[in-house]
Structure formats: C-alpha cells, structure tokens
Amino acid sequence: MAFHCIIAIILVLFCDYVLSLSGGFYADNGRQQTVLFKTFSRRGKQNIQREILHLLGLEHRPKPRNMNYVHSSAQNYLLDIYKSLIDENEKQPDENKKTIKRQKNRIDLDTDYIMSFDNRNDKLLIASPVGCSTPKETNKDCNTVHRYYPHLRHERDKRYWFDVSEISPEEEIVKAELRIYRNASKRISKKNLKYTLSLYSVAEDDAPNTNILELADEFVISGNMNGWIVMNVTAPLVKWIVFAKKNLGLYLKIRGPNSAHNLDPHEIGLTCSKGPEEYKPFMVAYFKSFGRPRVRRSTKSRQEDRYYDPDSYNPYSGVSGRDRYHSKRNCQRWTLYVSFRDLGWEDWIIAPDGYAAFYCQGECSFPLNAHMNATNHAIVQTLVHLMDPSVVPKPCCAPTQLSPITVLYFDDNSNVILKNYKNMVVKSCGCH
Numbered sequence: 001m002a003f004h005c006i007i008a009i010i011l012v013l014f015c016d017y018v019l020s021l022s023g024g025f026y027a028d029n030g031r032q033q034t035v036l037f038k039t040f041s042r043r044g045k046q047n048i049q050r051e052i053l054h055l056l057g058l059e060h061r062p063k064p065r066n067m068n069y070v071h072s073s074a075q076n077y078l079l080d081i082y083k084s085l086i087d088e089n090e091k092q093p094d095e096n097k098k099t100i101k102r103q104k105n106r107i108d109l110d111t112d113y114i115m116s117f118d119n120r121n122d123k124l125l126i127a128s129p130v131g132c133s134t135p136k137e138t139n140k141d142c143n144t145v146h147r148y149y150p151h152l153r154h155e156r157d158k159r160y161w162f163d164v165s166e167i168s169p170e171e172e173i174v175k176a177e178l179r180i181y182r183n184a185s186k187r188i189s190k191k192n193l194k195y196t197l198s199l200y201s202v203a204e205d206d207a208p209n210t211n212i213l214e215l216a217d218e219f220v221i222s223g224n225m226n227g228w229i230v231m232n233v234t235a236p237l238v239k240w241i242v243f244a245k246k247n248l249g250l251y252l253k254i255r256g257p258n259s260a261h262n263l264d265p266h267e268i269g270l271t272c273s274k275g276p277e278e279y280k281p282f283m284v285a286y287f288k289s290f291g292r293p294r295v296r297r298s299t300k301s302r303q304e305d306r307y308y309d310p311d312s313y314n315p316y317s318g319v320s321g322r323d324r325y326h327s328k329r330n331c332q333r334w335t336l337y338v339s340f341r342d343l344g345w346e347d348w349i350i351a352p353d354g355y356a357a358f359y360c361q362g363e364c365s366f367p368l369n370a371h372m373n374a375t376n377h378a379i380v381q382t383l384v385h386l387m388d389p390s391v392v393p394k395p396c397c398a399p400t401q402l403s404p405i406t407v408l409y410f411d412d413n414s415n416v417i418l419k420n421y422k423n424m425v426v427k428s429c430g431c432h
Contacts, residue, residue: 049343056407056421062348064410073181074116074282075350078418081114082351082408111174111286113419115411117162119273119281121249157265157272161249162283166411167241174286176237177230178217178250181271181279184226193223195268196255201236202248213251229270237285331362331372331397333429350408350416360429364395373400373430382431400430 053061160178178199197220200213217231233250240247254263254270265272271279339354340346346353366382368374374382378395385394402423409417 045343049345052338052343056419061345062409062411064348064414065412071277072118072282072416073179073278073280074118074284075416076278077179077282077284078114078116078408078416079350082406082418085406110288112289113287113417115167115285115287115418116416117164117283117285118414119160119283120163121159121161121273158252158262159249160252160281160283161247163413163415164237164240164247165244166413166415167285169241171241172288173234173238173241174288176232176234176283176285178233178281178283180229180231180252180265180281181275182221182225182227182229183269183271183279184224185269194257195221195223195263197221197229197231198253198255199231199233200251200253201233201239202251204246204248211248216250233283237283329362330369331360331364331429331431333358333426334361348410350410352405352407355405355425357424358426360397360399360426362397362429364397364431368395368431373428375430375432378431395431397429398432399426399428400432401427403427 049061053059196218198218199216201216202211203214204211214236216233216236219229219231221229236250252265254265254268256263256268271281273280336357336359337354338357340349341353364372364374364378364382366386368379368382374395381392381395384392403425404420404422405424406418406420409419411417
C-alpha cells in the first residue's frame with residue numbers, strides 16, 4: 001500500500017512538472033483532434049509569456065499585493081459585466097464588439113476598458129482640518145478630518161481614498177463613479193424622509209496645514225431607497241492622475257430633513273469600509289483608447305527572444321505530416337486554444353481560463369470555391385499563377401474576420417480591470 005502511495009505521489013508531481021512546462025497552447029493535430037503542444041523549455045515558456053504580455057499591453061506580469069479581495073464588491077461588479085458581455089457575444093457570435101456596454105445598469109459608454117478601485121482610506125497619512133482656514137477655527141459646522149488619529153477614527157467612514165497610480169496620464173477618462181451600497185432597515189425606511197449626500201474632493205488650501213472641500217456631486221435619496229448609490233467623480237479622478245500628490249481622497253457629508261449636524265453613514269444604512277466585502281464602497285472608471293501602440297521593448301530584449309530550444313520551438317513531433325495533411329485541404333479555419341491557466345496566470349487573470357484563437361491554413365488553388373472567401377485580387381492572382389507559377393505565388397490563406405476577447409484581471413495594486421482586446425479571435429478565413 002505504501003509503495004502504491006509513493007507511486008501516486010510521484011505521478012502527481014510529474015504531471016505538475018509537465019504542466020508547468022506546457023506552453024498553454026492546444027491545436028489541431030491534423031487528425032481532427034485537439035492536442036496539447038509539445039512541452040517547452042523554461043526559457044521558451046518565459047519567452048511565450050513575455051510575448052503575450054506585450055500583446056496585452058502589459059510591461060510585466062501583474063503580481064497582486066493582496067488576494068483577499070476574491071469576493072469584493074468591485075470584483076463582483078466587473079465580473080457581472082463580464083458575464084453579460086459573454087452572454088451578448090454568444091447571442092450575436094458574428095458581431096465584432098468594439099465597446100463595453102451593459103444596458104442592465106444603464107451603462108452605455110464607448111469604452112475599451114473598465115478599472116475598479118477598492119476604498120483604502122487606511123492609507124491616508126496627512127492630518128489636517130477639512131473646510132477650515134486654520135485648525136483653531138474648527139467647530140461643529142467645520143468637519144475636521146484627521147488620519148491615523150485614534151480619537152477621530154469615526155471620520156474614516158466619511159473618507160474615501162483610491163490608489164490610482166497604475167493609470168497613465170495619457171489615458172482618456174470617459175467617466176468615473178463612486179458606488180456606495182445602502183441597506184435601508186425598517187428603522188430608517190420611511191418614504192417621506194429625504195437625505196442629501198454631498199460628495200467633496202479634498203484639496204489643499206493656500207494656508208499651511210489646511211484643506212478645503214470642492215463639491216464633486218450631490219445626490220438626494222428617499223428613506224426607503226435600497227441598493228447602490230452612484231456618484232460622479234470624473235473631475236477628481238482627472239486631477240489625481242495629472243497631479244498625483246493632490247490625491248487627498250473624497251469626503252462625504254450627509255444631511256437629513258431635520259438634522260442640524262452631519263449624519264454618520266451607518267445612521268442611514270450606508271455600508272462602510274468595515275462592512276461585508278460584497279457591499280463595500282468602491283470606485284469604477286471607464287477609459288477609451290485610441291489605438292495606443294503595444295509596449296515597446298529594447299533591441300536587446302527582442303534579440304534575446306529570438307532564441308528557442310530547437311526541440312521546443314516546434315510544438316509537434318512529426319509536424320511535417322501535419323503540414324502535409326493541412327496543405328491538402330482547402331483554406332479553412334483550424335483549432336488553436338490559448339490556456340491562461342497552463343501559462344501559470346490563474347493568480348492574476350480572473351476570467352477567462354483561456355480562449356479559442358483559431359488560425360487559418362490550407363490551399364488556395366484554382367478553382368477558388370465560394371466558401372473559400374476569395375477576394376477578386378486572389379482570383380486574378382490564382383489565374384496568373386496557373387499560367388506561370390514562377391511569376392507569382394498562390395494566394396495565401398489568411399483571416400478575413402477577427403473578433404475581440406474580454407479579459408478580467410488584477411493589476412499590481414489588486415485593482416480589478418475589465419479590458420477589451422481587439423482582433424484576437426479568427427472568425428473566418430479566406431484566400432488573399
């Protein structure tokens with residue numbers, strides 16, 4: 001029995017080792033079977049990983065700092081959008097989705113990617129009055145906001161701070177929102193009650209050691225309102241990205257119908273930073289890209305990437321037979337699957353586990369049938385090739401239609417990003 005257990009353990013370890021060297025690609029083997037590529041050397045796999053990261057516009061492999069946000073409100077929000085996009089693509093498989101849209105929550109913005117940010121007001125370091133000219137003038141109508149001061153910790157529930165250091169100043173922000181969840185209990189669910197939520201951006205004042213409040217958005221809710229409250233924070237986010245040192249966060253004031261003082265968030269049922277993960281406040285921003293180039297690498301890096309082990313460079317044993325099989329067939333689409341999990345990226349890519357990329361291969365010989373999607377130019381080229389093959393080659397089998405994929409992943413700061421990548425999946429092939 002002990003011997004069998006040892007053998008089983010060895011087999012498990014061996015399988016893990018083999019999978020660790022897998023390139024993460026599956027393709028048609030020429031016999032109508034989808035098989036795993038031949039295992040790569042460690043250096044070969046690293047080169048493949050680096051190339052795909054550059055394709056995704058990433059300088060390096062993200063390493064999230066905190067993986068405790070598995071069920072956070074920000075992640076759930078973007079995961080919900082991701083699922084709705086997948087459902088839409090399945091219903092309309094031939095439509096090339098160029099924008100991220102979600103009608104359910106009235107999101108209809110031309111965006112290429114969405115980024116969420118968890119509230120990290122515990123990272124605030126500066127202690128200063130807010131809305132006062134000097135500390136001495138602080139009174140009941142002038143809310144003092146301190147950070148890391150034990151006797152004023154209750155103010156933290158009114159503070160929101162987000163790490164936006166991962167955003168490049170070159171990005172165009174379409175819109176940014178602060179989302180706060182309200183659970184209206186029976187005690188505060190009277191319809192006739194109204195609460196005014198005033199959200200301010202905290203800014204530095206000209207006077208030393210003082211801050212001022214700049215109104216970002218204002219929202220009135222009824223006493224029985226239940227669900228997510230959405231407030232516009234586009235202007236503050238634009239300022240924080242351009243002037244990173246001016247990111248002093250947001251401050252929320254709540255006024256009731258008969259309140260002479262500001263209410264605490266928990267008094268009207270707002271979920272704070274210590275609430276359930278799935279209901280914690282978060283910020284979400286929508287971005288538009290204008291064909292920004294992929295990450296550029298140094299010449300030395302590109303030259304190093306040209307090296308592959310001879311045995312690892314070719315994914316199949318007996319590839320010549322596979323090529324002969326494919327070359328006998330007319331131009332068509334073949335299976336190619338990229339597995340993010342096999343690439344070892346399951347710790348930062350939330351979804352999908354991989355995607356079907358497909359590829360085009362086959363003959364473009366005369367006569368070119370209708371299903372081969374040949375262009376007029378390809379037909380003429382084929383006729384000239386028939387008359388004299390030495391003058392021009394045959395047309396090539398190439399993609400005629402491509403579609404995007406949507407990827408949900410963590411960045412280095414554990415922020416969740418939902419991004420659209422164009423021209424990643426072959427939808428159809430033809431002779432060109």
